[in-house]
Amino acid sequence: MIGKVFRIFREKGGILKALDLWDWYESLEPRWQKKVKHYFSLKTIKSLNFPYRAKDFDSGEVQTAYTKRTFLGSLAQTALLEKDLETAEWLYLQALEQEGSPYEEHLILNDLLLLYQRQRNFEKMEHIAKRDIELFPDYVEELKKRNGENMPQIYSFELLVYLLERRGEVQKALELVKKIKELGISYPQEEEVLKRLIK
Numbered sequence: 001m002i003g004k005v006f007r008i009f010r011e012k013g014g015i016l017k018a019l020d021l022w023d024w025y026e027s028l029e030p031r032w033q034k035k036v037k038h039y040f041s042l043k044t045i046k047s048l049n050f051p052y053r054a055k056d057f058d059s060g061e062v063q064t065a066y067t068k069r070t071f072l073g074s075l076a077q078t079a080l081l082e083k084d085l086e087t088a089e090w091l092y093l094q095a096l097e098q099e100g101s102p103y104e105e106h107l108i109l110n111d112l113l114l115l116y117q118r119q120r121n122f123e124k125m126e127h128i129a130k131r132d133i134e135l136f137p138d139y140v141e142e143l144k145k146r147n148g149e150n151m152p153q154i155y156s157f158e159l160l161v162y163l164l165e166r167r168g169e170v171q172k173a174l175e176l177v178k179k180i181k182e183l184g185i186s187y188p189q190e191e192e193v194l195k196r197l198i199k
Contacts, residue, residue: 014058015040019068024098035087039075046078069100073108080115088115102138103146109135110155117159126163132156136183153186161193170197 016022025033041054056062066074076091092112096105109132116124133156144151157180164173174197180187187193 011059013060013062014056015052015062015064015066015071016058018062018064019066019071021068021071024068024094032090035079036075036091039078039082039087039091042082043075043078046081050074067100067104068098069095069104069108072098073104073111076108077111080111085115085119101142102135103142105135106132106139106143113155113159122163122166125159129156129160129163133160151184151186153188157185158187158189165193165197173197 012022016025025036028036037057040052040057043050044052044054044056052062064071072091072095076088076095079085079088079091089112092108092115095108109128112128113125113132116128132154136154140151143154157176161173161176161180164170164176174194177187177190177194177197181190
């Protein structure tokens with residue numbers, strides 16, 4: 001009972017308030033609440049660029065440049081660095097459920113690809129790569145703007161070529177290589193991949 005009263009009257013501040021994440025946080029199972037708070041605290045210790053202290057999680061007035069998605073994604077990155085793949089995956093998926101820009105979604109999907117690569121989960125890698133490729137028209141302008149109007153490499157395209165080749169779907173892989181070129185996406189391995197596929 002005392003705990004309930006405390007929860008009702010406690011200050012609801014910090015980054016959770018700044019990002020309007022209190023309802024989301026309080027809807028989580030205690031296990032996940034602990035994980036979120038743990039990786040926030042760990043990030044305050046380990047990341048020199050992270051401008052918060054542990055107490056800023058849920059108390060005080062906090063200004064932030066994060067969005068809901070980028071904040072949860074940054075905690076997921078910390079979990080990934082700690083090799084806690086289960087929590088990292090959960091946090092990335094939670095981030096995808098929040099509202100945000102297609103570019104933010106692209107960044108999260110990119111990180112998820114790296115996570116699934118570590119797990120060698122080819123099915124999930126393919127699913128996420130296809131999702132990112134479908135999203136491409138929605139984030140391409142933002143991506144170019146952030147790269148001095150140049151089109152950088154996009155991991156999901158390269159990875160899907162590899163997965164198709166691995167499955168022996170050479171024609172589909174060749175079509176995707178052609179599409180990469182048409183879209184003007186940087187693909188340094190193109191020649192090497194084409195040689196392999198045409199063989």
